[in-house]
Amino acid sequence: MIDFFIPACYTDIKLFPVLIGMVRTLDHELYKIGSGDRMKRPVINIGLMGVGTVGTGVARVLLTEGDLLTSRTGIRFNLKTVVDLDWGRERELKFGEVKTSTNVEDIVNDPEIDIVVETIGGYEPAFTYISQALAARKHVITANKALVATKGRELFSRAKANGVNILFEASVGGGIPVIKGLREGLVANKILGLYGIVNGTSNYILTRMHQENLEFAEALREAQIKGFAEADPSLDISGVDAAHKLAILAALASGGLVDFHSIPVEGISAVTSFDINYAKSFGYVIKLLAVCRFAQNQVDLRVHPTLVPENHLLAAVNNELNAVFITGDLVGNTMFYGPGAGQNPTASAVVSDIIDLARDLLLKNGEFFSSLTINPEKILSLLPLGEISNRYYLRLYTRDQPGIFAQIAGVLGENNISISSVVQLEAHGEKEFVPIVLLTHEARENYFNNALKEIGKFDFIRPDILRLRLF
Amino acid sequence: MIDFFIPACYTDIKLFPVLIGMVRTLDHELYKIGSGDRMKRPVINIGLMGVGTVGTGVARVLLTEGDLLTSRTGIRFNLKTVVDLDWGRERELKFGEVKTSTNVEDIVNDPEIDIVVETIGGYEPAFTYISQALAARKHVITANKALVATKGRELFSRAKANGVNILFEASVGGGIPVIKGLREGLVANKILGLYGIVNGTSNYILTRMHQENLEFAEALREAQIKGFAEADPSLDISGVDAAHKLAILAALASGGLVDFHSIPVEGISAVTSFDINYAKSFGYVIKLLAVCRFAQNQVDLRVHPTLVPENHLLAAVNNELNAVFITGDLVGNTMFYGPGAGQNPTASAVVSDIIDLARDLLLKNGEFFSSLTINPEKILSLLPLGEISNRYYLRLYTRDQPGIFAQIAGVLGENNISISSVVQLEAHGEKEFVPIVLLTHEARENYFNNALKEIGKFDFIRPDILRLRLF
Numbered sequence: 001m002i003d004f005f006i007p008a009c010y011t012d013i014k015l016f017p018v019l020i021g022m023v024r025t026l027d028h029e030l031y032k033i034g035s036g037d038r039m040k041r042p043v044i045n046i047g048l049m050g051v052g053t054v055g056t057g058v059a060r061v062l063l064t065e066g067d068l069l070t071s072r073t074g075i076r077f078n079l080k081t082v083v084d085l086d087w088g089r090e091r092e093l094k095f096g097e098v099k100t101s102t103n104v105e106d107i108v109n110d111p112e113i114d115i116v117v118e119t120i121g122g123y124e125p126a127f128t129y130i131s132q133a134l135a136a137r138k139h140v141i142t143a144n145k146a147l148v149a150t151k152g153r154e155l156f157s158r159a160k161a162n163g164v165n166i167l168f169e170a171s172v173g174g175g176i177p178v179i180k181g182l183r184e185g186l187v188a189n190k191i192l193g194l195y196g197i198v199n200g201t202s203n204y205i206l207t208r209m210h211q212e213n214l215e216f217a218e219a220l221r222e223a224q225i226k227g228f229a230e231a232d233p234s235l236d237i238s239g240v241d242a243a244h245k246l247a248i249l250a251a252l253a254s255g256g257l258v259d260f261h262s263i264p265v266e267g268i269s270a271v272t273s274f275d276i277n278y279a280k281s282f283g284y285v286i287k288l289l290a291v292c293r294f295a296q297n298q299v300d301l302r303v304h305p306t307l308v309p310e311n312h313l314l315a316a317v318n319n320e321l322n323a324v325f326i327t328g329d330l331v332g333n334t335m336f337y338g339p340g341a342g343q344n345p346t347a348s349a350v351v352s353d354i355i356d357l358a359r360d361l362l363l364k365n366g367e368f369f370s371s372l373t374i375n376p377e378k379i380l381s382l383l384p385l386g387e388i389s390n391r392y393y394l395r396l397y398t399r400d401q402p403g404i405f406a407q408i409a410g411v412l413g414e415n416n417i418s419i420s421s422v423v424q425l426e427a428h429g430e431k432e433f434v435p436i437v438l439l440t441h442e443a444r445e446n447y448f449n450n451a452l453k454e455i456g457k458f459d460f461i462r463p464d465i466l467r468l469r470l471f
Numbered sequence: 472m473i474d475f476f477i478p479a480c481y482t483d484i485k486l487f488p489v490l491i492g493m494v495r496t497l498d499h500e501l502y503k504i505g506s507g508d509r510m511k512r513p514v515i516n517i518g519l520m521g522v523g524t525v526g527t528g529v530a531r532v533l534l535t536e537g538d539l540l541t542s543r544t545g546i547r548f549n550l551k552t553v554v555d556l557d558w559g560r561e562r563e564l565k566f567g568e569v570k571t572s573t574n575v576e577d578i579v580n581d582p583e584i585d586i587v588v589e590t591i592g593g594y595e596p597a598f599t600y601i602s603q604a605l606a607a608r609k610h611v612i613t614a615n616k617a618l619v620a621t622k623g624r625e626l627f628s629r630a631k632a633n634g635v636n637i638l639f640e641a642s643v644g645g646g647i648p649v650i651k652g653l654r655e656g657l658v659a660n661k662i663l664g665l666y667g668i669v670n671g672t673s674n675y676i677l678t679r680m681h682q683e684n685l686e687f688a689e690a691l692r693e694a695q696i697k698g699f700a701e702a703d704p705s706l707d708i709s710g711v712d713a714a715h716k717l718a719i720l721a722a723l724a725s726g727g728l729v730d731f732h733s734i735p736v737e738g739i740s741a742v743t744s745f746d747i748n749y750a751k752s753f754g755y756v757i758k759l760l761a762v763c764r765f766a767q768n769q770v771d772l773r774v775h776p777t778l779v780p781e782n783h784l785l786a787a788v789n790n791e792l793n794a795v796f797i798t799g800d801l802v803g804n805t806m807f808y809g810p811g812a813g814q815n816p817t818a819s820a821v822v823s824d825i826i827d828l829a830r831d832l833l834l835k836n837g838e839f840f841s842s843l844t845i846n847p848e849k850i851l852s853l854l855p856l857g858e859i860s861n862r863y864y865l866r867l868y869t870r871d872q873p874g875i876f877a878q879i880a881g882v883l884g885e886n887n888i889s890i891s892s893v894v895q896l897e898a899h900g901e902k903e904f905v906p907i908v909l910l911t912h913e914a915r916e917n918y919f920n921n922a923l924k925e926i927g928k929f930d931f932i933r934p935d936i937l938r939l940r941l942f
Contacts, residue, residue, distance in 0.1 A: 061659055061801065072658055072726070072844065169656075175802035177656020184655075185640075185648020187543055188532055188822035255543070313808065316787040321804075330532065330819035331646035331809060333792075337784065338805030348801040351659035362834050373543065 047107030050120030051084040057347030143170035149244035156376035167353040175345025176338035189328030191253035193293035198245040200320035201236035202288040238267040246290035256378030266304040285315040298383040386446035391470035397433035397462040415451040518578030521591030522555040528818030614641035620715035627847035638824040646816025647809035660799030662724035664764040669716040671791035672707035673759040709738040717761035727849030737775035756786040769854040857917035862941035868904035868933040886922040
C-alpha cells in the first residue's frame with residue numbers, strides 16, 4: 001500500500017507534470033558493506049542501441065569498469081540490453097549475460113530500462129529510435145551531433161513533454177567535458193562568446209600543412225592513412241561537422257536553439273601551403289574555427305578557416321586535437337582541450353552522461369534537473385554575416401603587368417577597406433601569374449564582398465581568389 | 472501527519488545514516504508560470520562567512536543574478552545571512568534585506584540555512600567555523616585551498632559523519648571548472664597523471680622573464696604593481712600555494728588523501744634570466760609545475776620549476792593564467808585553462824558549487840551524491856623523490872681554468888648520468904666565473920643528488936648551482 005502513497009514532497013516541485021503511475025521505482029540490490037551489514041544500492045538499467053566503434057567502447061566500460069563506477073557513485077550500472085543489426089560478425093567484446101537483440105523494441109518496451117544510449121549515428125533510424133525511447137519516458141544519451149544540431153527542437157521538445165532528459169556530452173569535443181563545463185561549471189556566467197577547433201580531421205590537415213609544408217591533398221591522404229579522416233572526408237573538410245558542433249555549443253551557451261541551415265560555413269579545401277606560409281610570415285596560424293559571439297539579441301555564428309595569432313592558445317592546438325575557448329562575463333577566458341573523437345574518449349563522455357542521468361533519476365520527484373537547460377521554443381536570431389566586421393587575408397594571382405596593384409588597391413579603397421600589410425612578389429622565370437597577398441584593417445563583410453566581386457571582374461586576375469578572416 | 476511519514480524509498484539507499492528528525496524539508500515558494508498557474512519552487516537558503524574580495528563577488532552574483540540562476544535551475548537561491556567582522560567600512564555592494572552580522576552563530580545555528588559558503592581564507596577561524604557548520608549538518612563550500620590541502624582528512628571525515636558534503640571548486644584554478652571536470656567529466660577514467668600550472672604569480676613572473684628578459688626581482692615587482700602578487704609573495708614563489716592545489720588535485724584523482732607536508736616543493740626564486748634564455752635556446756620554457764603521476768600503489772607528487780618543451784600546450788599558458796593538463800586511461804590528454812584567481816572567476820566557481828549542492832539537497836534521501844568521492848581513510852603513499860628518474864638542467868659557474876669541465880663530466884659519469892647537451896662559454900673581460908649549462912639524459916634523482924654534492928665540493932665552482940628538471 002505504501003508504494004501507492006505519494007508523499008507531499010513528491011508533488012510540489014514538479015515543473016513538467018509526470019503521470020505518477022508511469023514512474024517506475026528504481027531497482028535496488030542488496031550488498032554487503034564492511035561490517036557485514038546488508039544495505040540496498042540503486043541499480044540503473046541501461047539499453048544500448050548500436051554496437052559499432054563508439055557503442056563497443058561504452059559497453060566495454062560498463063562491463064569491465066563496473067566496480068570502479070560503483071565505488072565512485074554508490075550506484076550499480078547494469079547494461080541490460082544491447083541492440084544492433086549485425087550479430088553475425090566476430091566481436092572482441094563478450095556480452096555475457098547482457099541480452100543481445102536486433103529489435104529496438106527490446107529496449108524501448110522494457111519497463112526496467114531507465115537510460116537509453118544511442119550510438120548508431122546518422123539521422124535515421126537514430127532519430128526514430130530516440131523518439132520512441134523519449135516517448136517511453138526513458139532518459140536518452142546520444143553522441144550524435146548531426147541529430148542534436150539539426151533535430152534539436154524536436155528532441156528537446158519531446159524530452160520535455162515526457163519529463164525526461166537528453167544528454168549529449170560526446171557530441172562536441174569527444175572526451176573533453178566541455179558541455180558539462182559550459183552548462184554546469186560556468187552556469188553562473190552569461191556566455192559572451194566562444195571559439196572552437198572542433199573538427200579533428202581539418203585540424204590535423206592544417207597542422208601538417210603548417211608544420212611539414214604539405215599541400216592540402218597530401219595532408220588529407222596522410223590523415224586518411226592515420227585514421228583521422230574518413231574515406232569520404234567531405235563532412236569534415238567542408239566545415240559542416242564543425243557547424244553541427246557549433247550549433248550545439250551555441251544552444252548551450254544561450255539556452256535557445258539556432259536554425260542549423262542558416263549558419264554560414266566555409267571549409268578548408270581552398271587553403272594552400274602558400275597561404276599557410278604567408279600567414280606564418282605575418283605571425284598567424286590558419287585554423288578552422290567555429291565562432292559564436294553574442295551581440296544584443298542576436299548571435300554571430302560561422303565556421304571558416306581563420307588566421308589565429310601565433311601566440312594565442314588556440315594556435316597551439318595541433319594535430320587531431322580539439323579545443324573550445326569560452327569567454328564568460330564572470331570567469332573571463334577559459335579553454336577546454338582534448339581528443340575530439342575516438343572509441344575511448346567518446347565512451348568516457350557517454351559514461352559521464354550516464355552517471356549524471358543516474359543522479360537525475362535519484363532526484364526526489366523524478367523531474368529532470370539541468371543547469372543551463374535549452375528551451376526548444378527559444379530560437380536565436382542570427383546576425384547576418386554581411387553586417388559583421390572582420391579583418392581579412394586576401395590572396396590572388398595576377399598577370400605581371402604594371403599598375404595592377406594600384407587598381408586592386410583602388411577597388412578596396414572605394415569600398416572603405418584599408419590595407420594593413422601587403423606582399424607582392426616578383427615573377428621568376430616564365431610564370432604567367434604572380435601572387436599578391438594582403439591583410440586589411442577591419443571592414444564590413446558586405447563591403448569586402450563588393451570589393452571581391454569587382455576585383456573578380458579584372459581580366460588580369462586568376463579566378464582562384466582566396467579570402468580568409470582574421471581572429 | 473503526512474510530514475512525519477517516511478516513505479520506504481527514503482530509507483533504503485542511505486550510505487551514511489542521517490537522523491531523519493534533523494533533516495529539514497526545504498523551503499518552497501509559490502510562483503506564477505506562463506498560464507497563470509501557481510507552482511512551488513524550491514528555495515535554498517545560503518549563509519556567507521567572510522565578505523572580503525571573494526565573498527563580495529559571491530554575494531554580488533547571488534544578489535544581482537538571481538533571476539538568471541533561477542531560470543537556469545528552477546531553484547531560488549536566497550542569500551539569507553552574511554557574517555563579517557567589519558561592517559563599519561563603506562561597501563559598494565548593498566545587502567538590502569540580507570541579514571548582516573558579526574556572529575557566525577547566526578549562520579551555524581539557523582536551521583533554515585542549507586548551505587554555508589566560507590570565504591574567510593586562512594586556517595583559523597575558518598577551520599573552526601567550517602567544522603561548526605558541518606556539525607550543524609550544513610553543506611559547506613570553500614575556496615580555501617590551504618585548509619582543504621592540510622585539513623582535508625578532518626574536513627571530509629566530519630562531512631561524511633554528518634551526512635553532508637563539502638565542495639571546493641574555487642580552491643584550484645579559480646574559475647576553471649577543473650575539479651568538476653575531474654570528478655564528474657572524467658569520472659569513468661582512471662587518472663594516470665596530471666600537470667598543473669596552478670600559481671598565477673609564479674607563472675606571471677616566469678612569463679615576463681621569458682618574454683621581456685626581466686630578472687626575477689624586476690618581474691616580481693611588476694607582478695606586485697599589477698596586483699598579481701601579494702606584498703609578501705612567499706607562499707606563491709616558494710611553490711607552497713601550488714603544492715596546496717596539487718594535494719587537492721591528487722586527492723580528487725585518486726579518491727584518497729596525501730600528507731601535504733611530505734610533498735617535495737621547490738620555488739622559482741633561484742631561476743635567473745640566464746637560465747630562462749638557455750632553456751629557450753634548447754627549445755624549452757620554464758614553468759612552475761605541480762606534478763602528479765600514479766605508479767602501482769604509489770604516487771609521484773612534487774612542485775618545482777620545470778623545463779617544458781616549447782611545443783607543448785602547457786608552454787603556451789602565459790601570464791597569470793592557470794592550466795591543468797590531465798591524462799586519463801580512456802580520454803587520453805585533456806587540458807583545462809583559465810584564470811586561477813580574481814573576484815569574479817572565483818565567484819563563478821563558488822556559485823557553480825552552490826548549484827551542485829542544491830542538486831544534492833533535492834536528492835531523494837538527502838544523502839550526498841558525488842562522483843569521485845574522496846575517502847578520508849585512504850592515505851596515498853608517496854613515491855620517494857630519490858627513486859624517480861628525470862632529465863635535468865644543470866647550470867653552474869666555474870673559474871676559467873683548464874680541465875674543469877672534464878672533472879664535472881667525470882663526477883656525472885661516475886654517478887651514471889650521461890650528458891645530452893652542454894654549453895660552456897668563454898670568459899669575456901675580467902669575469903671571475905664562467906657559466907656551464909648542461910642537459911642530461913634520464914637519471915635517478917638519488918644519483919643526481921650524489922653528483923651535485925660532489926660537484927659542490929670543488930673549490931673552483933660558485934655555490935649558486937641550479938638544478939632544474941625536464942618535463
